[in-house]
Amino acid sequence: MSPLRLLLPALFALAIVAAPSAASAQSFSDGQRGEIETIIKSYLVSHPEVLEEAMAELNKRQAAAEDEKHQASVAQNSNAIFNSPRNVTLGNKNGDVTFVEFFDYNCGYCKRAMSDMLDLMKSDPKLKVVLKEFPVLSEGSVEAARVAVAVRMQDPGGSKYLDFHQKLLGGRGPADKARALAAAKDAGLDVARIEKDMTSPEVRATIEENFKLAEAMGMNGTPSYVIGKQVVVGAIGLDGLKEKIGLARCGKATC
Template sequence: MTNSLQTIRPLYPPVLMRILSICALLLSLLALPASAQDRDRAEIEKIVREYLLANPEVIAEALTELDRREKEAAEAARLQTLTDSADILFNSTRQVVLGNPEGSVTLVEFFDYNCGYCKRAHGDMVKLIEGNPDLKVVLKEFPVLGQGSVEAAQVAVAVNSVAPEKYADFHEELLLSRGQANQASALEAASSVGIAEEDLLAAMKTDEAGQTIEEVYALANRLGLTGTPSYVIGNEVVMGAVGYDALNEKIDALLNCDQTTC
């Protein structure tokens, strides 16, 4: 009968098999009586030390393998989150929808009004909407760049509550404006598109803004998002401002192959 190490040997590189052998030897000590453990510990520690000194590349290879497994696990967790949180991700009553609300392809963007990359990526989003009549774009307020970003997001939530038909104009005005985005600049942007400041201030006294932002924070945390812009398209999470061509390619693939790569 083959032992467990022989059984799993084909699944691991030779170097990792050597590490597993050492680990198995160390674990076997735990099954020994305490006196035997004390007697053999020094000898085992010497074997491990000499082996690692003679083969230092083992550590690097083990860390590389560990990194690969961690990334694989993180990706599996993201896919599970996309399934478990699909309704709140794509159909939350607190989100903003641009493009075709009934579109067969949905692109979700997590953004921050103080994010320079988000500002540069805005043109890509406009171009995607104009070129894809079947595209639904969902915007998620994800303020991660300080208090000013939180204040701007709070005003944006109020805009979507008070005058949702003017949100797109407000969004573009604030996102592309110069200087720090905060409550003052957000209110100014809203005023410039015809939204009364007193209406927004009244809306901001409710719990809607806080609940909306907390909903997005929780979702982003489950997806492992750490910055903006970040996108979700199909069953794929895309980090960073990857540009129009990359996003459009994934949209075309979804339309033609029902997945982000054909």
């Protein structure tokens, strides 16, 4: 909706004052409508700041509506988001705030966001971190995600998964099956078992679950996050993430 659409009721009221012979909007003649349009145009030219005010109000309302939609979606899917047995869970597993990241191994922003996640884990001992594979960029991303799920199946505690995750996401070049298996080998995992597990129903179910959750919350890119009740789409940097964690923890950017 354009900002002008928000202004029309007030501006038509103003125009009606200037054209008292018109009893209602339905009774306006073509000539009267032309006069009203002239009044509106003249008003906007004389007061262009009104458009800025209308746009600011529109953005505010849209953001509030989006926040409400996100919170409802998080509430409806909370168990799968925060406590799914298919999650990779790191940090403080009993933490007071859960930080969920949806990522793609071929996402350049995810590579940079990984250091933010690691910094948060080091600096915030009360933070629970959940990683969810969300391979949206390429077939190589899907292959890498399938290896990652097989790694999680082999390493439910997450220590080797984190090593694998850093090696693959932090490596150079596009991620695919070959690079993912090489990273798993470097992390000390059983590659033969991974190749076997990659064909299991659990791998498909995990990726499908993550895609369904992302769709339900309107996530259309990576990285995307759920932090408390908040949904965040896109890389917002370490300070932005800390602010979201603070809001989830105590209702303020800094607790």
